[in-house]
Amino acid sequence: DSGVTQTPKHLITATGQRVTLRCSPRSGDLSVYWYQQSLDQGLQFLIQYYNGEERAKGNILERFSAQQFPDLHSELNLSSLELGDSALYFCASSVYGGDTLNTQYFGPGTRLTVL
Amino acid sequence: GQSLEQPSEVTAVEGAIVQINCTYQTSGFYGLSWYQQHDGGAPTFLSYNGLDGLEETGRFSSFLSRSDSYGYLLLQELQMKDSASYFCASNAGKSTFGDGTTLTVKP
Numbered sequence: 001d002s003g004v005t006q007t008p009k010h011l012i013t014a015t016g017q018r019v020t021l022r023c024s025p026r027s028g029d030l031s032v033y034w035y036q037q038s039l040d041q042g043l044q045f046l047i048q049y050y051n052g053e054e055r056a057k058g059n060i061l062e063r064f065s066a067q068q069f070p071d072l073h074s075e076l077n078l079s080s081l082e083l084g085d086s087a088l089y090f091c092a093s094s095v096y097g098g099d100t101l102n103t104q105y106f107g108p109g110t111r112l113t114v115l
Numbered sequence: 116g117q118s119l120e121q122p123s124e125v126t127a128v129e130g131a132i133v134q135i136n137c138t139y140q141t142s143g144f145y146g147l148s149w150y151q152q153h154d155g156g157a158p159t160f161l162s163y164n165g166l167d168g169l170e171e172t173g174r175f176s177s178f179l180s181r182s183d184s185y186g187y188l189l190l191q192e193l194q195m196k197d198s199a200s201y202f203c204a205s206n207a208g209k210s211t212f213g214d215g216t217t218l219t220v221k222p
Contacts, residue, residue, distance in 0.1 A: 056209035106157040
């Protein structure tokens with residue numbers, strides 16, 4: 001158990017809908033990352049927040065947005081969902097937001113299925 | 116931009132040694148991390164190289180050569196439970212993971 005929690009574990013929805021994925025980082029961690037992993041694919045970095053501020057952005061679609069709240073939990077909002085958005089979405093947290101050793105601790109993931 | 120390349124698949128037998136290579140092209144490189152992911156599970160941190168050389172953690176070792184933009188993960192005394200995907204990752208500017216190497220350990 002990494003100490004990172006994600007809810008829900010599974011989510012099934014229809015095309016065109018909007019969903020919200022939630023992540024609570026490990027106690028003391030200030031940074032939260034979001035990743036998308038499609039079937040048999042690598043981890044695609046979406047976005048990183050550090051202490052409430054956006055720190056880095058990856059290949060995140062305009063239909064997706066995220067935020068980190070004052071209590072440091074984060075939410076990833078996915079809208080106008082398409083079949084291709086079906087994937088495993090991971091949240092990770094780390095103590096720092098910097099570029100050096102910054103071990104990321106991953107949550108169990110949310111499996112999103114768009115029908 | 117950043118890119119990390121690693122082989123897609125590696126197969127080895129129980130008890131053997133296997134090396135998973137990672138070559139990278141990044142600007143502002145700071146170091147290379149390695150993560151393990153079992154099928155359907157969450158990635159877990161294995162090792163980090165911030166400086167050139169070898170880092171050893173039990174049966175796992177990781178190596179970095181900045182001059183060659185190259186690193187590797189070495190797994191010794193392979194066990195069946197080591198069958199998993201292994202990712203190299205860089206944290207320069209934004210988090211970037213390689214596409215992963217699927218290791219299959221056979222009896």
